[in-house]
Amino acid sequence: MSESTQAMPTQTTRSEGYHFGFLDEYAKREVRRSILKAIAIPGYQVPYASREMPMTRGFGTGGLQLTLSVIGTADCLKVIDQGSDESVNAVNIRQFVEETCPGVTSTTRTQAASIIQTRHRIPEHKLTEDQLLIFQVPYPDSLVVVEANEHKRKIMHGEADYSSLWVKLYEDIVEFKEITLSHRYPTRIFQHYVIDPSPIPRFDVPKLHQADFLSLFGAGREKKIYAVPPYTDAVPLAFEDIPFRVEHFETEAGQQACCAVCGCSNAYLERSYAPDGSVVFSCSDTDFCEQYRSDPTALVRYKYYESL
Amino acid sequence: MSYVAIKGGGQAIKGAADVLEYLRCKGAESEASLKIAQIENQLGGLHSRVLSEGGLYDPELVSLAIKQSRGDSFEAVYYLRAYRSTRPRLGQTPRLKTENMRLIRRISSAFKDIPGGQNLGPTPDYSQRLFRFDLLDESDEAFRQQLKNLMKKACPEAPVPDSFPKVVDFLRTEGLLPPKQVSQMPAFDITREPLIFPVSRGAGLSVMARSETGSILALAYSSMRGYGDVHPTIAELRVGYVPICYQHPSSKKWIEAGEVLITECEVVASHELDPESGQAFFTLGYGVCMGHNEAKAISMAILDRSLQHGQTHGIEHPSEDPEYVLMHIDSIDSMGFAIHYKMPHYVTFESDIDRLNKSQQAIQKEENSK
Amino acid sequence: MNHSKPILKVDHLTKYYGTPCPNYLAKGCTHPNSNTCAECGCLFAANAVSFSLMPGEILGVIGESGSGKSTLLKMLVMDSLASSGTIELNLDGKTIDVNQLNAAQKRALRNHKFGIVYQNPHLGLNFKVSAGGNIAERVLMKGQRDYGYIRQRASLLLERAEVSSARMDELPGNFSGGMQQRVQIAKALATEPDILFLDEITTGLDLSVQAKILDLILELQQTLSISMIVVTHDLGVVRTLADRTLVMQHGRVIESGLTDQVLEDPQHAYTQQLVASSL
Numbered sequence: 001m002s003e004s005t006q007a008m009p010t011q012t013t014r015s016e017g018y019h020f021g022f023l024d025e026y027a028k029r030e031v032r033r034s035i036l037k038a039i040a041i042p043g044y045q046v047p048y049a050s051r052e053m054p055m056t057r058g059f060g061t062g063g064l065q066l067t068l069s070v071i072g073t074a075d076c077l078k079v080i081d082q083g084s085d086e087s088v089n090a091v092n093i094r095q096f097v098e099e100t101c102p103g104v105t106s107t108t109r110t111q112a113a114s115i116i117q118t119r120h121r122i123p124e125h126k127l128t129e130d131q132l133l134i135f136q137v138p139y140p141d142s143l144v145v146v147e148a149n150e151h152k153r154k155i156m157h158g159e160a161d162y163s164s165l166w167v168k169l170y171e172d173i174v175e176f177k178e179i180t181l182s183h184r185y186p187t188r189i190f191q192h193y194v195i196d197p198s199p200i201p202r203f204d205v206p207k208l209h210q211a212d213f214l215s216l217f218g219a220g221r222e223k224k225i226y227a228v229p230p231y232t233d234a235v236p237l238a239f240e241d242i243p244f245r246v247e248h249f250e251t252e253a254g255q256q257a258c259c260a261v262c263g264c265s266n267a268y269l270e271r272s273y274a275p276d277g278s279v280v281f282s283c284s285d286t287d288f289c290e291q292y293r294s295d296p297t298a299l300v301r302y303k304y305y306e307s308l
Numbered sequence: 309m310s311y312v313a314i315k316g317g318g319q320a321i322k323g324a325a326d327v328l329e330y331l332r333c334k335g336a337e338s339e340a341s342l343k344i345a346q347i348e349n350q351l352g353g354l355h356s357r358v359l360s361e362g363g364l365y366d367p368e369l370v371s372l373a374i375k376q377s378r379g380d381s382f383e384a385v386y387y388l389r390a391y392r393s394t395r396p397r398l399g400q401t402p403r404l405k406t407e408n409m410r411l412i413r414r415i416s417s418a419f420k421d422i423p424g425g426q427n428l429g430p431t432p433d434y435s436q437r438l439f440r441f442d443l444l445d446e447s448d449e450a451f452r453q454q455l456k457n458l459m460k461k462a463c464p465e466a467p468v469p470d471s472f473p474k475v476v477d478f479l480r481t482e483g484l485l486p487p488k489q490v491s492q493m494p495a496f497d498i499t500r501e502p503l504i505f506p507v508s509r510g511a512g513l514s515v516m517a518r519s520e521t522g523s524i525l526a527l528a529y530s531s532m533r534g535y536g537d538v539h540p541t542i543a544e545l546r547v548g549y550v551p552i553c554y555q556h557p558s559s560k561k562w563i564e565a566g567e568v569l570i571t572e573c574e575v576v577a578s579h580e581l582d583p584e585s586g587q588a589f590f591t592l593g594y595g596v597c598m599g600h601n602e603a604k605a606i607s608m609a610i611l612d613r614s615l616q617h618g619q620t621h622g623i624e625h626p627s628e629d630p631e632y633v634l635m636h637i638d639s640i641d642s643m644g645f646a647i648h649y650k651m652p653h654y655v656t657f658e659s660d661i662d663r664l665n666k667s668q669q670a671i672q673k674e675e676n677s678k
Numbered sequence: 679m680n681h682s683k684p685i686l687k688v689d690h691l692t693k694y695y696g697t698p699c700p701n702y703l704a705k706g707c708t709h710p711n712s713n714t715c716a717e718c719g720c721l722f723a724a725n726a727v728s729f730s731l732m733p734g735e736i737l738g739v740i741g742e743s744g745s746g747k748s749t750l751l752k753m754l755v756m757d758s759l760a761s762s763g764t765i766e767l768n769l770d771g772k773t774i775d776v777n778q779l780n781a782a783q784k785r786a787l788r789n790h791k792f793g794i795v796y797q798n799p800h801l802g803l804n805f806k807v808s809a810g811g812n813i814a815e816r817v818l819m820k821g822q823r824d825y826g827y828i829r830q831r832a833s834l835l836l837e838r839a840e841v842s843s844a845r846m847d848e849l850p851g852n853f854s855g856g857m858q859q860r861v862q863i864a865k866a867l868a869t870e871p872d873i874l875f876l877d878e879i880t881t882g883l884d885l886s887v888q889a890k891i892l893d894l895i896l897e898l899q900q901t902l903s904i905s906m907i908v909v910t911h912d913l914g915v916v917r918t919l920a921d922r923t924l925v926m927q928h929g930r931v932i933e934s935g936l937t938d939q940v941l942e943d944p945q946h947a948y949t950q951q952l953v954a955s956s957l
Contacts, residue, residue: 018394019394022393022394023393023394024393024394024395024396025396026396026397026500027393030500047502047503047504048502049497049498049499049500049501049502050502051393051499052386052389052390052392052393052640053390053393054386054387054390056386056640056643056644056647056648057640057641057643057644057645057648058644058645058646058647058648058649058651059644059648059651061644081651081652082652082654082655083655086316086317086318087317087652088317088320088321088651088652089651089652090317091317091318091321092317092321095318095321119651120653120655120656121655138645138648149631150505150631150635151505151506151631155782158782159782159785159786161785161819163815163818163819164815166814166815166818167804167807167811167814167815167818170810170811170814170818170825170828171807171808171811173825174808174810174811174847175847176667176670176671177667177670177671177674178663178666178667178670180663180667181663182656182659182660182662182663183655183656183659183660199653199655199656200655201655201656201658201659202659203659221640221641221644221645223502223503239823239824239825239828240823240824240825241824241825241826241827242825247658247659247662248662249662250665268655268658269658270654270655270658271658271661284654284655284658
């Protein structure tokens with residue numbers, strides 16, 4: 001990339017602050033172009049020269065590069081990890097963006113955010129066309145479980161040849177009577193590419209199908225960007241006669257579990273153990289839980305969960 | 309100190325940073341703060357390692373990275389790479405002419421004697437790794453006196469040639485190596501272009517040049533021990549300074565921006581038929597890195613040869629597989645991902661519990677129906 | 679089925695290693711007693727092979743080691759690229775010139791239209807996947823997505839190849855050599871291929887097992903009317919299976935015709951030698 005003919009950004013000395021968004025403008029340009037290509041080819045993993053960030057790989061540098069490349073002072077940012085705004089990883093990232101992007105506001109309230117960067121969850125509240133969801137991705141490639149070689153995987157993706165993945169699903173059912181994939185569930189986008197939707201649980205996969213919002217996936221270490229555009233088919237791989245099922249939370253007595261804090265029974269729950277050893281469930285989406293308890297009318301759910 | 313995944317994340321992070329800083333400062337009553345220059349001089353080995361892995365030639369920032377991370381070389385490399393992400397690339401210099409290197413060390417294993425001679429330079433290779441217990445409480449005075457004693461022995465008028473001829477050039481004129489081919493391909497910038505396999509040799513060398521020393525050493529070692537077919541001899545190992553010359557964008561005048569310390573290793577390996585001429589020649593492996601880091605440069609040269617061997621003869625061992633070698637030697641990726649497992653994974657684990665429960669239920673059901 | 683057009687037509691198919699003499703095809707670039715050219719030193723693993731395979735026919739290709747029969751098979755299943763010559767297929771009313779296909783098209787053709795059974799079961803089966811899973815892979819490739827149906831079909835195919843479907847969830851490594859070949863056959867037939875290629879499939883098996891496998895092939899042929907090419911060094915195999923036979927030596931087809939005629943009344947000296955020395 002020849003850059004000597006472009007206008008040079010002002011050279012900072014050691015003690016000056018950072019450029020808005022930390023990354024230099026050429027880096028942002030490359031990320032944005034990769035995003036456009038990813039949207040144009042739904043589910044295709046666009047390789048890009050992922051930059052090193054001040055946090056370690058594996059901690060969301062891919063998602064962070066996406067956020068920094070698109071965020072502006074009109075944006076309101078929400079960052080969650082495991083569904084919680086208070087998780088250490090989320091706090092660290094939010095603070096970094098606040099420091100390097102002066103003027104950007106942040107929030108814990110899902111409805112108020114224009115950009116949501118997330119690790120391992122899609123919020124329970126239904127996102128709108130004006131909102132952008134950015135996923136932190138460890139493994140961009142759904143085929144890595146059956147083929148270690150990237151070049152071979154690329155050919156398989158190009159030809160939409162996922163037969164080895166299907167065989168793995170078949171063998172799972174033979175051995176365990178169930179498909180054992182719990183998270184990173186392979187999902188077919190726009191009838192061609194099968195993506196790894198990041199380690200969101202099965203529970204969240206239905207939210208991607210024909211969604212109102214754009215989903216961007218950033219793998220910093222693996223150096224790939226991919227997207228599920230709005231109003232696009234996103235279908236988890238499943239046999240016709242064994243329908244895709246989401247997690248079902250049960251008490252030890254076999255009853256439907258619900259959140260001990262807000263009472264909700266059709267959100268994704270996490271468990272903790274009371275002093276007497278009994279299991280206590282609570283919503284993983286902390287903002288949702290709080291709103292469900294105080295003002296559930298402000299919440300909108302995806303249709304899929306109404307029947308749970 | 310228990311880690312909590314619920315409220316108080318911000319506080320926990322601040323607390324962790326404070327504890328780390330405490331560990332750095334706790335000797336403040338009796339110790340002096342580490343000076344930046346001390347790190348480059350007295351911890352030169354660590355300094356060179358972090359310099360080569362950071363891939364950003366700024367000796368002062370390297371020292372700062374080491375100081376800030378309390379000597380954790382993985383963390384120190386992160387500081388440098390992150391800083392580099394904020395710097396735009398201004399351009400590219402012409403090829404560095406390492407034959408004109410201002411040497412501090414230069415040896416060849418291929419020959420007993422070489423034009424210019426074998427110059428050991430600063431190496432612990434032939435020293436005994438025995439403790440000098442007097443260094444346990446070396447006073448500042450004794451430290452200064454040591455320098456004075458050494459300077460008495462030095463001979464600044466001793467004739468030292470400006471440059472030394474390359475052993476590989478000699479091998480070429482002797483017809484033992486094929487004639488030199490200068491590549492017309494532009495250099496591949498791994499900091500600006502993603503790696504899409506198959507990659508060029510230049511891209512592979514760039515990745516190895518900033519790789520984590522231990523990782524590249526392990527892979528090269530596997531090749532040496534038989535998981536590979538290289539059989540190397542070091543034609544030349546040089547350590548020294550090379551000037552960085554750059555053409556001013558407007559005036560077009562050539563300026564020397566400074567000089568960089570690099571380690572360069574050229575390895576000669578088993579002979580093969582050269583596809584161009586059909587004649588047999590020795591094969592070459594090339595290794596280079598910033599700073600003084602010999603184990604790395606040697607390992608790199610061996611792996612360069614190993615990867616080329618894999619291309620022509622088919623891949624038999626991991627050290628011959630470009631994807632296997634190049635994807636796993638960068639500490640930013642490897643160390644980062646290794647430690648990311650410490651982050652919360654309770655959402656995915658909850659889903660794993662669901663899968664196990666369902667499997668157990670299904671199996672139980674089948675058992676009961678038998 | 680169009681009985682007038684061959685399903686497979688091969689014309690002067692050649693594979694050489696090295697740089698041949700100019701105009702090598704016209705020159706007949708080899709010595710009659712070897713497959714190497716005395717002038718250019720080029721090795722002709724297969725040399726100007728031409729033949730047709732009619733729909734529903736079993737064609738035998740017989741030769742000893744180094745005859746070029748394996749080279750020929752590799753080119754037919756597109757595992758290796760021919761140096762010159764053409765391979766033409768007539769499938770579903772369309773003519774396909776294999777030389778015009780790109781890698782992806784070749785893969786698609788092979789996966790959907792061919793069935794291949796190898797001498798070495800490791801080439802035809804995935805040993806890390808169950809017997810049923812191996813068959814499922816082919817059925818899945820055709821777009822089948824009903825698990826129950828896939829199980830049923832795999833079970834049926836195994837039974838037809840005389841493998842007990844009770845063993846369908848076992849790994850191939852647990853099966854005897856003969857059973858592994860049967861699983862391969864079941865797998866090869868899973869997609870209802872137009873052409874079945876059998877490469878030395880009975881070599882290395884006990885005689886009684888060999889006989890049973892050959893019986894199975896014949897039976898399948900009768901029920902499915904599938905076109906087959908059987909490559910072997912064993913005269914007994916072509917005698918049992920093949921309608922017509924090609925005899926190969928030094929990369930060339932030196933004799934061809936109805937199997938009965940070739941074996942009862944061999945014209946070429948080499949064929950005579952082969953027939954005379956068979957047990």
